Amino acid sequence: MFVFVRMFASKIRSWISRRREDREFRQELAGHLEMLTHENIRCGMSPAEANRIAHVRLGGITQLQETNRELKGLPMLETLVQDIRYAFRMLRKNPGFMAIAVLTLAFGIGANSAIFTAVDTLALRPLPYRNPERLVTIGSREAHHPEAQEWISAPTLFDLQDGAQSFSAVAGISPVWNNIVTGRENAERLESLYVSAGFFPMLGVQPAIGRVLRAERG
């Protein structure tokens, strides 16, 4: 893994200074040829023959340079650009196919982001209250019925408020179903609850308008 990162970094460096690297490689090959030629002359060849044999033993210079460039370049990037161009050309040729592809992507992305939005607010983001992880709802179940109810009776609520040791605060809420007429506009249904006096202090929130009910006034 580490080697891969190092290789990638090295390729990027080479790509940035590719012209210099090209020149240096040419110099390197020229030096190599010269040493080979010298060796051949030492072995008794004529200078022309020595030079020819040196070229044969080194291999084609153009090809070596090409290989060198390929090794140092960023083939991933180059083929990627080619692939994208090819894809666009093909899509232009088949508008029907393109429409299907675009629609599929659009629906896929749309559905995904809708689901993510729901999951995010429901599960990922904490409730905007003080200590949301300590909030629980209390339900009840009759001794002979297996099914739990999501409500408790008012006397039970008072008993819990007076006697429960496990909770630092217990508040009651109860649904209200009513349409609230707002001003002169159409009637609008608002979500509302009856809450007991301790509800807002328990959540640690302040009302946007007005003030919170206090126990001694209730």
Next chain:
Amino acid sequence: MSADRSEILQGTLDLMVLKTLDTMGSLHGYGVARRIEQISEEALQINQGTIYASLVRLLQKGWITSAWGTSENNRKAKFYSITRSGKKQLNAEAESWERIASVIGRVLRAERG
């Protein structure tokens, strides 16, 4: 040289270059090529240019480094030397090479029965 012989080289040339730099210290591309040819008693007649592809691969992996210097005939040349991680890699590869070679050797020597 034939195509299948160069294919054999591809995988092993890097290892040979690494080993050469390990024993010889700092060397230029020509030196590496000559040394490999001599050690192999000229059995490996490579295109000396293929050494450079090997050197680039090893450089990119950080197993060798390079620096410009002066060759014995007073010419500018690039000298390569093995790095610490290159030595580690050489040990690991040499070991696995010997293991594979010995396994193949045993399989090939196995007699009927």
